[in-house]
Amino acid sequence: MSFGSKFRFCGEGDCPDWVLAEIISTLSHLTIENLEQLTDLVAKRICEKPFEESKIKSLTSSLTNEGKTAVACIHFLLINAARYNCTENIFGEEIQQLGLPKDHAGAMCQVLKEHSPAIRQQLIKKSFKINELESIRDVTSPDETPPNCATLELKISQELVDDLPQDTTHVVNIELSHLKALLSELKTARAIMEKYENKEPPT
Secondary structure (H helix, E strand, O other): OOOOOEEEEHHOOOHHHHHHHHHHOOOOOOOOHHHHHHHHHHHHOOOOOOOOHHHHHOOOOOHHHHHHHHHHHHHHHHHHHHHOOOOHHHHHHHHHHHOOHHHHHHHHHHHHHHHHHHHHHHHEEEEEEEEEEEEEEEOOOOOOOOOOOEEEEEEEEEEEOOOOOEEEEEEEEEEHHHHHHHHHHHHHHHEEEEHHHHOOOOO
């Protein structure tokens, strides 16, 4: 990216261009109260706590895309600040460097301070659920599937796309011979896992 600094909340890396643009063009133009409430709602969403979707729509009614990019930006900021154990003071300084006014940054820091322990716990809970295969469906079609192949629809839960987790769907063609080999290997892996799961711990 063009902004040359490295940031603690980005793991000592660059801040993505789209986050920088969103901070300057959107977050900095929200009222401090609306930004704090929106950040709190996003934090609750990350922690899977109940909240009213209508409140997000109300707070972002003046924004384009129904505030989706603003929500995505706040989600990125909170998740990464918690993941890299960034203190509120450092987080506040860094988002000010990126163009967020001081009082706006203070409001976000207050929310981060309140929710960062719960966000970290949620990250630990989901640490093995990134790019998780949710389902497989056979969508083989005589007219569209290549010869000697099967067409599978794969649904991936929380696939990382542009540093943000999204539920995605992929359609792939696999040769039948490869599919049989893969199935055999998966059965072997499952048998090994079951062997260790059923093994009694030493006394």
